[in-house]
Amino acid sequence: DAGITQSPRHKVTETGTPVTLRCHQTENHRYMYWYRQDPGHGLRLIHYSYGVKDTDKGEVSDGYSVSRSKTEDFLLTLESATSSQTSVYFCASGVGGTDTQYFGPGTRLTVL
Amino acid sequence: QQQVKQSPQSLIVQKGGISIINCAYENTAFDYFPWYQQFPGKGPALLIAIRPDVSEKKEGRFTISFNKSAKQFSLHIMDSQPGDSATYFCAASKGKAAGNKLTFGGGTRVLVKP
Numbered sequence: 001d002a003g004i005t006q007s008p009r010h011k012v013t014e015t016g017t018p019v020t021l022r023c024h025q026t027e028n029h030r031y032m033y034w035y036r037q038d039p040g041h042g043l044r045l046i047h048y049s050y051g052v053k054d055t056d057k058g059e060v061s062d063g064y065s066v067s068r069s070k071t072e073d074f075l076l077t078l079e080s081a082t083s084s085q086t087s088v089y090f091c092a093s094g095v096g097g098t099d100t101q102y103f104g105p106g107t108r109l110t111v112l
Numbered sequence: 113q114q115q116v117k118q119s120p121q122s123l124i125v126q127k128g129g130i131s132i133i134n135c136a137y138e139n140t141a142f143d144y145f146p147w148y149q150q151f152p153g154k155g156p157a158l159l160i161a162i163r164p165d166v167s168e169k170k171e172g173r174f175t176i177s178f179n180k181s182a183k184q185f186s187l188h189i190m191d192s193q194p195g196d197s198a199t200y201f202c203a204a205s206k207g208k209a210a211g212n213k214l215t216f217g218g219g220t221r222v223l224v225k226p
Binding site: 004031033035040041042043044045048050056058059090092094096099100101102103104105106 | 116118121144146148153154155156157158161201203205207208211212213214215216217218219
């Protein structure tokens with residue numbers, strides 16, 4: 001398994017509070033991705049990064065921002081959490097030369 | 113608008129039987145079609161993948177069938193085992209030029225009964 005970790009693994013927060021989720025990979029992969037997983041929707045791409053400080057929006061980016069200051073770290077921030085952002089969040093990374101993405105274990109976020 | 117549609121949402125199969133999951137896509141720019149397997153509490157993991165220049169790919173008990181003209185592809189799990197019980201996701205990508213972004217189907221929960 002690719003070395004991808006996510007923190008925290010579980011978080012409960014209140015509506016309106018800021019939340020930051022962290023993804024850390026030890027594979028020196030160029031590409032990193034944030035997805036959310038909701039029943040019936042599969043996984044939907046929030047944001048992705050194709051290099052340090054290079055990021056772009058995905059399918060469901062509203063209400064989320066990302067930052068990547070180092071190859072190994074990709075942060076997802078909810079500036080003001082809403083109940084609709086209750087979900088399981090997965091980070092993934094990939095070499096870029098191939099299409100294979102390696103997923104982390106996920107973070108379960110509950111917004112009350 | 114869901115670009116990759118997956119069916120069924122769930123299926124139950126007896127041990128030794130065949131599990132079949134179908135996916136359909138709209139965008140002809142997709143050129144890479146992976147299947148991911150996810151166990152409860154874990155992240156998805158790549159199971160098998162195919163490109164549109166071949167119609168079938170087999171790896172052990174898992175086979176992808178691809179029909180480019182119909183814009184459909186399917187996963188067949190032969191001789192299904194209880195350890196295959198998981199959620200399966202099909203996906204599609206437009207390749208490196210589009211950041212290798214994956215568009216996923218909605219998932220199929222497979223239960224293999226012993």
